[in-house]
C-alpha cells in the first residue's frame with residue numbers, strides 16, 4: 001500500500017516536470033529580453049515623451065498628443081492591434097496663471113498655485129480678510145457667518161492630521177458649505193517645507209471645485225497665521241484657468257496575440273497622464289516608457305508568448321485611477337480571461353521586486369519565479385503591502401492577480417508632483433533594471449503552463465481591503481460595494 005503510494009507520487013512529479021516548462025528552460029529567452037531592455041532605447045523614449053509633451057494633464061491637448069505618439073510607437077514596433085479606448089471625465093481643466101499676495105499688514109508676494117480643477121477667480125482676482133479653518137467637520141462649519149465674503153485658509157497640517165482617508169469625506173462636504181457662505185476663495189497650505197508646492201486637486205474624479213481653490217507654501221501659511229494673532233490679515237488671489245465640460249480621454253491599448261492560448265491575456269500597464277508642474281518623468285513617464293520598451297523588446301523575440309500580452313497606458317490616474325477603472329468596466333466580460341496585471345508607477349528607483357497586494361497565494365506562486373528569474377535582475381523580493389494608489393487597484397477590486405512594481409522610493413517624494421519631476425533625476429541603470437524586471441515577469445507569466453494564481457471572489461477582495469483599511473474609503477468614492 002505504502003509502496004504503491006510512493007510509486008504514484010513519483011509518477012506524478014515526473015509528469016509535472018515533463019508537462020511544465022521550468023524557469024530554467026525559459027531563461028535563454030528571458031535573458032535575451034533583459035539584454036534587449038538594457039541595450040534598448042528606453043531612455044531616449046522617456047526623454048522624447050517628457051521633453052516633447054511636458055506635463056500630460058488628463059484631458060488636456062498635451063495628453064492627447066502623447067497618447068497618439070504612444071500609439072504610433074507601438075505600431076512602429078510592429079504591433080498591429082493598437083487602439084485608443086475612450087472614457088469620459090466630468091470636466092476638462094488646464095492650468096493658466098496664478099498669483100497672490102499678502103496685502104496687509106505686511107505687503108509681500110505669496111507662493112501660489114491653482115488647485116487642480118479650480119475655476120478662475122473673477123478678472124482681477126479676489127481680495128479679502130482671511131479666516132483660518134483647521135477643522136472641516138460639519139459640526140465646526142455649522143455657523144457659516146464668520147466665512148461670509150472672506151478668504152478661507154485651510155490649515156492642511158491639522159486637517160490631514162487624522163490621515164488622508166478620514167479627512168477626504170469631510171473636505172468634500174466643506175466645499176459646498178464655503179460656496180453657500182459666499183467664501184471668495186479657499187486656500188490650502190502645502191505640507192512641504194521651503195514653500196515647495198505639490199500639484200494636486202481636491203475632489204475625486206476630475207470634478208470642478210465649486211469655488212476658486214488655491215494652494216500656498218507652508219511658510220506662507222505659517223506667516224499668515226502668526227500675523228492673524230495680532231490682527232486682521234488681507235490677501236489677494238488671482239487664478240486664470242481654462243475649463244471645459246464633459247471631456248473624452250483616451251487610454252492607449254496595444255496587444256500581441258498569444259501563440260497558443262490567445263484568449264487568455266496578461267496586461268502590463270502604467271499611467272500616461274501626469275501632473276503639470278514638472279514633465280512627469282518619474283510619475284509616470286518612466287512607467288510609460290517601460291511599458292513601451294517591454295512591447296518593443298517582446299516584438300524582437302520573433303515569437304509571441306503562449307498567452308496574449310496587452311499593453312495599456314492609462315489616462316486619469318492622478319484624478320482617481322479613472323482610465324484603468326473605466327477599462328475594467330468596459331472589459332468586464334473578458335476579465336475572467338485576464339491572468340495577471342503588472343503595473344509600474346512608483347518612480348524609477350532601484351528595483352526590489354513586486355508588491356502582491358495582500359495576496360499570500362500570489363506571493364507563494366511568484367516565489368519560484370522570483371528565485372529563478374528575478375533575483376538575478378535585482379528584483380527577487382515580494383511585498384504583501386496592499387494599496388489603491390495606482391492602476392493595479394481597479395483590477396485588484398475585480399479579483400484579478402495584480403502586481404505593482406516595487407522599487408526603492410527613498411528619493412521619490414523629493415520630486416513627486418513637483419516642478420522637479422524631470423528626466424535629469426532618472427538613473428539610467430535603475431530605470432532599465434526595473435524595466436527588465438517587468439519584461440521578464442511578463443514573459444514568464446504569459447508563457448507559463450498554468451495561470452499564476454486564480455481570481456479571488458468579492459468576499460476575499462473585501463477581506464484584503466479591510467485588512468489594508470481601504471474598504472471604507474473605496475466605498476465612499478464609489479468604486480467598491482462591500
Ligand SMILES: [Zn+2]
Pocket residue numbers: 271283284317345390
Ligand atoms: Zn503615478
